Amino acid sequence: MGRKLLLEHIDVSGIETYDVYRNHGGYKSVEKALKTMSAQEVVEEVQKSALRGRGGAGFPTGMKWSFLAKPEGVPRYLVCNADESEPGTFKDRFLMEKLPHLMVEGMITSSYALGANTAYIYIRGEYMFVLDILEKAIAEAYAKGWLGKNILGSGYDLDLHVAPGGGAYICGEETALLESLEGKRGNPRMKPPFPAVKGLYGCPTVVNNVESICAVVPIINIGADEYLKIGTEKSSGTKLISACGNIARPGVYEIELGLSVEDFIYGDEWCRGIANGKKLKALIPGGSSVPILPAHLITSTAAGERRYMSYESLSDGGFASGSMLGSGGFIVFDEDQCIVRNTWNFARFYAHESCGQCSPCREGTSWMEKVLHRLETGKGNMRDIDLLAEINKKIEGNTICPLGDAAAWPVAAAIRHFREEFEWHVTHPNDAITRNYGMLKTPSITL
Amino acid sequence: MxxxxxxxxxxxxxxxxxxxxxxxxxxxxxxxxxxxxxxxxxxxxxxxxxxxxxxxxxxxxxxxxxxxxxxxxxxxxxxxxxxxxxxxxxVIENRAAVVEFLLINHPLDCPVCDQAGECDLQDLGFSHGKEGSRYEEEKRTFEPIDIGENIKLHMNRCILCYRCVHVANELTDQRVHGALHRGDHTEISTYIEKAVDNEFSGNMIDVCPVGALTDKSSRFKSRIWFLNPMNASCECKKCSGKAVVWMFGKQVYRVSVRQDKYGEVEVEDGKPNWICNECRFDKKDVSNWNIEGPRHIDRHSVISQGHYEKPNPLKNATKNIE
The missing domain is CATH 3.10.20.740 (Ubiquitin-like (UB roll))
Incomplete structure (x- = not known):
């Protein structure tokens, strides 16, 4: 059994209430940070822990914090990105729903490190019930003196607010999130300037994922040196993986980074193999935006080495034969699943969620969706497959924010690894319409 | 430096x-x-x-x-x-791709579009695009709507540059139009029809690079290249009064701002010469204007053809030397 840092007390009943949480070592990191450490020391500790952003991009959190501009007389903000909307990712919801006080504790410690006196949790609009849970936890924290003026007599003030989004995937992009938080249309901003210099209301802002902020708590509690011992050299610590798809036991698991992919899929502690005794066909290891991996590249890399659940091992081989750890949305496909249909489903999602600001993404994502729909329903031709590859090359890298890349990568990878399946749809149009890959009997599309 | x-x-x-x-x-x-x-x-x-x-x-x-x-x-x-x-x-390759993206939902109704001849998208397609499109699907369509008393919006033609949104931010206290929806369903619109009635709203027409926003007082009256653009000015309390009037004979068909070679409004002493709606829509008689002389239109497209201009003595002088 791997070490658990975030979900250590998840099975304790009533852990979502203040008293139980406090009895199980809650708010210790706040005590330690505010009483014994300077803000700079907390930042250095997080930097030393080599914690990488858990939202998807994997940018070192400590480094992000160190970039924060600190001009005199200008407020600084910490914003928690809880707009988790990536298909296949549901770890943040689990954390906030089950351990709301861990979230609040992480926010206090992190805000203290950054010198922010106001912090926001921007939560996905569909998570309204989680918002209620968080607000209850925040009210308890205020009542017990963990929030508000002069926390623990240290002279440090913090106000924490929860703001719900309107249900747009794009608002998970940090600058679009800030626009939305300011009450505007959630369109990503041009970068530079980065939020660390000019963010919320034009002030220096740090935007971090829920899990990154929660991970600060154990880092401060056990110390960076201890934290570094967990995981691998380049991927320290633990990570929540939300496993779903055709596995025997889907759910949210906390793993030590560096666990082998094979163990994770087939191990008894985790997914317990493919459901119904089927064979493994493909894997998306980090949420819908990352490239899909075919069966032969899942448990071992192209070079024949074992594949591990870590930032460096999953991206081994680049996009040609690797993928990304991303946000930890682990989607497993068995032999019955249709890759074309799945790719179309993702393309439909991105076409729907593109903000409509820059032209390659706005027009390109819906074009890809239409071409994939045609292929999936047996109306495509061989030219369409090349056309798709061509379109996604022209979207990738040419857009304001990473949504364009996120829309292009899964399509590119599906064509790269499963081209014969696309061709099968062209050569067997009737079968493509009538076959049913274990999904809904009648496709919800007009044929 | x-x-x-x-x-x-x-x-x-x-x-x-x-x-x-x-x-x-x-x-x-x-x-x-x-x-x-x-x-x-x-x-x-x-x-x-x-x-x-x-x-x-x-x-x-x-x-x-x-x-x-x-x-x-x-x-x-x-x-x-x-x-x-x-x-x-x-760059050339990716720009051609952007042109293709911009055109997949564009109706290409240039033969009936008032912007034809002074359209940035036409120029761009000509200079950077490829011939033909690989787009076989249905285009997304909208009905043309009136967004104000004087302005017609053809959302089909819009390329979502957001310039009209920014010009409204710049020239009016309260913007009443903006982008609705998202993705390729994004549309520029107002919640309330005909809501745009600010006295500088007409400048939206001039900043629009395509024919999405057109002047209702001049649409379908004449093709742009049949008109003679003249620098003109008038006494106006609201704006600079410096404009271009587009004439056919002695009739004023259209009034627009003075645009430079990049299609942007001319800036004088750091102030852009925007014009007010009264100058643009109501002063359609030649007696309203003090005509200064022919306007040089510095564009690649058909509009710069066939216009007479002030003779440039220098140009002829160099020719003679050669």
Missing amino acids: IKVTIDDIEIEVAEGTTIMNAARMIGGDIVPPAMCYYSSLPGTGGKCRTCLVEIAAGSTKDPRPMPKLMVSCSTTVQDGMIVKNRTSEK
Whole structure:
């Protein structure tokens, strides 16, 4: 059994209430940070822990914090990105729903490190019930003196607010999130300037994922040196993986980074193999935006080495034969699943969620969706497959924010690894319409 | 002052200048096309992606090339930066792709569009596009609507440059139109029909690079290249009164702002010469205007053909020497 840092007390009943949480070592990191450490020391500790952003991009959190501009007389903000909307990712919801006080504790410690006196949790609009849970936890924290003026007599003030989004995937992009938080249309901003210099209301802002902020708590509690011992050299610590798809036991698991992919899929502690005794066909290891991996590249890399659940091992081989750890949305496909249909489903999602600001993404994502729909329903031709590859090359890298890349990568990878399946749809149009890959009997599309 | 090289031409510019403005200082063919950037409107740029350029060297300090193409309208130059615009095949290829993207939902109804002849998208398609489109699907369509008493919106033609949104931010206290929905269903609209009634709202028509916003007082009256553009001015309390009147014989068909060669409003003493709705829509008699002389239209398209201009003695002089 791997070490658990975030979900250590998840099975304790009533852990979502203040008293139980406090009895199980809650708010210790706040005590330690505010009483014994300077803000700079907390930042250095997080930097030393080599914690990488858990939202998807994997940018070192400590480094992000160190970039924060600190001009005199200008407020600084910490914003928690809880707009988790990536298909296949549901770890943040689990954390906030089950351990709301861990979230609040992480926010206090992190805000203290950054010198922010106001912090926001921007939560996905569909998570309204989680918002209620968080607000209850925040009210308890205020009542017990963990929030508000002069926390623990240290002279440090913090106000924490929860703001719900309107249900747009794009608002998970940090600058679009800030626009939305300011009450505007959630369109990503041009970068530079980065939020660390000019963010919320034009002030220096740090935007971090829920899990990154929660991970600060154990880092401060056990110390960076201890934290570094967990995981691998380049991927320290633990990570929540939300496993779903055709596995025997889907759910949210906390793993030590560096666990082998094979163990994770087939191990008894985790997914317990493919459901119904089927064979493994493909894997998306980090949420819908990352490239899909075919069966032969899942448990071992192209070079024949074992594949591990870590930032460096999953991206081994680049996009040609690797993928990304991303946000930890682990989607497993068995032999019955249709890759074309799945790719179309993702393309439909991105076409729907593109903000409509820059032209390659706005027009390109819906074009890809239409071409994939045609292929999936047996109306495509061989030219369409090349056309798709061509379109996604022209979207990738040419857009304001990473949504364009996120829309292009899964399509590119599906064509790269499963081209014969696309061709099968062209050569067997009737079968493509009538076959049913274990999904809904009648496709919800007009044929 | 810092040095930057664009398409092998070196120029010294002030710090903080964008690549686009540095290129405009050099002028000529190396200026990247712009569909959304408008220098008089802060906040514009970065959306259409037609001004993408390759950066072969970031700066003298860090001469690594940038991995992605950058938008020249929003990227500021660094000392020693080497920019490739027309000399980069990657740029030409990606720009052609952007043109294709912009055109997939564009109705291409130029034969009945009032903007034809002075349309930035026509020029862009001609200079950077490829012939034909690979788009076989149905285009998304909208019905034309009145967004104000004087302005017609053809959302089908819109390329979502957001210039009209920025001009409303700039010239009016309260913007009443904006983008609704998202993705390729995004539309520029008002919640309440005919809501746009600000007295400077007509400038939205001039900043629109395509025929999405047209002047209801002049639409379908005449093709633009049959009209004679004249510099004209009038006494106006609200605006500068400096405009271009488009005449056929002695009849004024249309009034617009004075645009420079990049299709942007002329700036005098740091102030853009926007005109008010009264000058634009109501002064349709030649007696309202003090005609200064023919207007030189510096565009590649058909509109600059067949216009008479003030004779340029210098031009003839050089010819004689040759």
